[in-house]
Amino acid sequence: MPLKPKTNYQDIKKMMNVRYAVSNADPFYSSTPWQRLRKVKLQQSALCEDCLLQNRYEPAVHVHHVVPRDVDRSKELMMNNLKSLCHSCHSRIHGDRVPERRA
Ligand SMILES: [Zn+2]
Numbered sequence: 001m002p003l004k005p006k007t008n009y010q011d012i013k014k015m016m017n018v019r020y021a022v023s024n025a026d027p028f029y030s031s032t033p034w035q036r037l038r039k040v041k042l043q044q045s046a047l048c049e050d051c052l053l054q055n056r057y058e059p060a061v062h063v064h065h066v067v068p069r070d071v072d073r074s075k076e077l078m079m080n081n082l083k084s085l086c087h088s089c090h091s092r093i094h095g096d097r098v099p100e101r102r103a
């Protein structure tokens with residue numbers, strides 16, 4: 001059986017994802033203030049806050065805006081408007097509407 005070019009395919013996929021993220025992302029998410037705040041938030045709350053409420057321990061991978069940015073832009077850099085979430089909780093909150101939105 002011939003070896004499948006698995007690594008190449010993965011690399012191409014990764015490159016496409018990066019390009020997608022760069023061309024479609026809101027510049028806010030690559031801004032230094034957000035990157036810095038996001039890092040601090042994940043350091044303070046390294047576990048998913050919603051899972052914790054149910055005594056589950058999931059590493060947080062998303063920093064979610066409790067009040068969405070399109071509702072109140074002035075809260076976008078407020079620590080108390082942020083929530084650390086795992087991927088499944090974050091997807092559940094956003095539903096299918098905005099699957100690629102990072103926060
Ligand atoms: Zn969770």
Ligand SMILES: [Zn+2]
Pocket residue numbers: 063064065090093094102103
């Ligand atoms: Zn979110």
